[in-house]
Amino acid sequence: MKIDEKTVPVLRCTGCGTPAIPPRYVCGACGGIGFAQDNLGAQATIYSYTVTRVAPEAFRADVPYTVLLVDLAPGLRVTARLASDKEGEGLSIGQSLTFERVDGRGVYWFRAA
């Protein structure tokens, strides 16, 4: 299994070690309320995707843009954006992705591997 060089920033429950996408206030697995910053060496794959063509004002300049639902680890997904967008061309469910960055607004970006 290929592990990407870049790793995905996550929160990790200090009680049971379960990873979570921020923000997270209570651990879904153990109910703990303590979290530490961590990184996940994730094998990211596409769970689902869509090309958005009608968007609210704040995202109008981005249209069309691809929103991804990404599998990171068993039980851990994140809703994300596709970098270097070609209107979702050539994407398919199950396809591998490379983690790109988390931007200033906390949005996760991936690109096709």
Next chain:
Amino acid sequence: MRGVSIIGIGTTPFGVLEGLGLKAMAIQAANQALADAGLDRKEIEALYVGNFISGVLTGQETIAPQIGDLLGLRKDIPCTKVEGACCSGGIALRHAYSLIASDQAQFVLAIGVEKMTHASTEKNTEGLATAMDHDSEGRTGLTFPGFFALVAKRHMHEFGTTAEHLALVSLKNHDNSVNNPRARFRNKVAIEKIRESKLVADPLRIYDCCPISDGAAAVVLCSTEIARRFNPNPVEIIGTAQSTGYTTLYDTPNPVTLDATVIAGKKAFAMAGIVPADVDVVELHDCFTIAEIVDSEDLGFFPKGRGGFAVAEGLTRVDGKVPINPSGGLISKGHPVGATGIGQVYEVVRQLRGNHENQVKDAEIALTHNLGATGQVVTVNIFRRAS
């Protein structure tokens, strides 16, 4: 807990109601419901108003006491707005139910209302998007059509659901609303037009999405033991449940299922002591065509993955095995968000009284399913015609 029945129903049409404001619509629907019940408004002991975004779209908040006052209700009763995005109406009904079931009131009025079409598309998009979690998923640019598009794409991948299945949901609901004078869309639409309509978020096209609308609906509830004094055909609420789902799609364990629907459905069926096969007519939350397919599976009417095929086989038509959305649903009757949950109840009460324009033959048991935001909140209500 004592039994609770519906003795009066009222509604405005759903659609573009130019010149009719939020409070005027609510009062029109409520007056109709009170007249239908034959009940003096001074008998009402509580008012619940289901509404989502009056603040954003009309600049008006605190609408429940204002509607109560303008409606001429008593001053010694509580008038309360409840909000759960598109599920606000369903929540209002449940609160009304609970107050009577727990013997705290004899007569309660529940109204659902939303005024939308006066505002620009941008304002509506912004208003509706307030139900998305702005601390996480909302920041990606995920829209509501986008959310259901992600669900649709995965559903297609796992079960072989097709774009044609989605189009057939839209076609059926448009066909149904031709006969419904309360519906926003009254014209038959050709399947080709649906198939070729503009993409919003693939695979969803404009005909896969419900239209913003104005509208209000109201119901009067009372204890079942005295319901027949007011109405020869009372409709009893035999099951009711509200559940809480996930804030984001990425936390939803299996996004081809919206768990809040499964949970509320199971609780409501258990309370009613019936199974899905006992239901004669269904009004469920088809905010998008894929939602109708997923909801019909999550409520137990079809096995997971078979909802689209069921539509293609005609099972959900008015004369089918499981008639779904004979009103035209949100897709074609329209979706004034806060009004929808009560609007669904209006439609099924007419079905159980036997006087609906798309009457399901001998309908005795009906179900309504109302879903808020990204499946964050769901109500399921089950109704039975008094025998």
